[in-house]
Amino acid sequence: MNKGNSGILFNWNDEVAVLNGNIEYIKKITYLLLINEKDTFLNLINDLLIRIDGYLRTFQNLSKHCEAEIWIFILIRCIVVKFSENHLIESWTMINSSIFQILSEGYQKIVQVKDCGNVLVELEVEEEDENVGVFNQVFLEACKLLDILVVINYEEFQLSEWVFICDNMDGIYNNPGQQVGILEKLSKNSVLISGSGELTIDNKGVPMLKNIVKIKSLIDMKRFFGMLKIEKFENDYEMRDIKYDAITQDILHDLLSI
Numbered sequence: 001m002n003k004g005n006s007g008i009l010f011n012w013n014d015e016v017a018v019l020n021g022n023i024e025y026i027k028k029i030t031y032l033l034l035i036n037e038k039d040t041f042l043n044l045i046n047d048l049l050i051r052i053d054g055y056l057r058t059f060q061n062l063s064k065h066c067e068a069e070i071w072i073f074i075l076i077r078c079i080v081v082k083f084s085e086n087h088l089i090e091s092w093t094m095i096n097s098s099i100f101q102i103l104s105e106g107y108q109k110i111v112q113v114k115d116c117g118n119v120l121v122e123l124e125v126e127e128e129d130e131n132v133g134v135f136n137q138v139f140l141e142a143c144k145l146l147d148i149l150v151v152i153n154y155e156e157f158q159l160s161e162w163v164f165i166c167d168n169m170d171g172i173y174n175n176p177g178q179q180v181g182i183l184e185k186l187s188k189n190s191v192l193i194s195g196s197g198e199l200t201i202d203n204k205g206v207p208m209l210k211n212i213v214k215i216k217s218l219i220d221m222k223r224f225f226g227m228l229k230i231e232k233f234e235n236d237y238e239m240r241d242i243k244y245d246a247i248t249q250d251i252l253h254d255l256l257s258i
Contacts (some may be wrong), residue, residue: 016134018056018149019068025167025253033075033082034252045083049091050160052076056098070258073098073141073218077148078251081244085154092156095145102142104180105135106218110189135234137258144225144254147207152242165229187225213257 029048033041041048052072061070080088088095132147146164149157165181208224208231215221234240 019055019066022167023068023071025044026068026075028205029256030071030075030078030251032140033078034248034255036082039080040082040085042083042087045079048079049088049094051092053094055073055210056094058181060101063192064107064131065138067137069136069138070134070141072255073138073145074251077141077145080145080148080152081247088154089156091132092160095162096157096163099146100140100182102139102195103146103164103186103187106139106245107182107186107189110186110218136215136218138219140209140212140221141254143221144207144209144212144250145230147209148247151207151235151247153232153235161232183225183228186224207250209247209252211253213254241257 055068059066059072076098079091080095116211150161150165162181165183190201208227
C-alpha cells in the first residue's frame with residue numbers, strides 16, 4: 001500500500017443520506033491502523049482527524065443517530081492507541097466534546113424517563129425500535145473511548161477529565177459537592193440506581209469495558225459510571241502498567257463482532 005496517497009483509504013461523502021455507506025471504509029482504516037506499528041501512518045493523521053471532525057459535525061446536525069457514528073468512535077479509540085500523544089494535541093477538544101455530547105444526551109434521556117415515571121421500561125431497547133438500539137451502541141462506544149483515555153491517562157486529556165469524572169479523594173468518598181462530572185451525575189441518578197445492570201466488569205489493569213460489545217439498556221452501564229473514578233484513582237496511585245495488547249485486541253474484537 002502506498003502510504004503517501006490518502007485517497008486510497010477514503011471514500012468520504014458529505015451527504016447525510018450515504019453516511020452509513022462509508023462504514024466499510026471506516027472499518028478498513030481501523031483495521032489497517034490496528035495491524036501496523038504505532039505511528040506508522042503519521043503522514044495521514046492530520047487528514048484523518050480533519051475528516052473525522054467533519055463527520056462529528058455532520059452527526060450533530062442529524063435528527064437521529066446513525067450507525068456510522070458507532071464506527072467513528074471505534075476509529076477514534078484506535079487512533080488514541082496507535083498514535084503518540086504529541087500527534088493528537090490538536091484533536092483533544094474534538095474528542096472530549098464528542099464524548100461529552102453523547103454522555104449528556106444519555107443523561108437527558110434518563111432524566112426524561114425519571115420525570116415521566118416510567119423508571120425502567122422506557123430505557124429498555126424494544127426490538128422494533130432501531131433508533132434506541134443505535135443510540136445505545138453509540139453511547140457504549142463513547143464510554144469505551146473514555147475508558148481507554150482514563151487508562152492511558154494522556155496529559156492533554158487530564159486537563160479536561162474533570163468534565164467526566166472527579167479524580168480527587170472527595171470524589172472517591174462521594175462528597176456531593178465534588179460530583180461535578182457527567183459520570184457522577186449518571187451514577188447518582190435514581191433511575192440507574194434502581195436498575196439491575198448486567199455488565200461484568202474486569203478492572204484488573206485493563207479498560208473496564210473490555211469485551212463488552214453491546215448493551216440492551218443504559219441501565220447496563222451503571223456499574224461503569226460508578227466505578228470509573230475509582231479505577232482511575234487506583235491506576236494513578238498503583239502506577240499500573242498499560243496493557244496495550246489487551247486494548248488493541250478489544251478494538252479488534254469490536255471490529256469483528258458488532
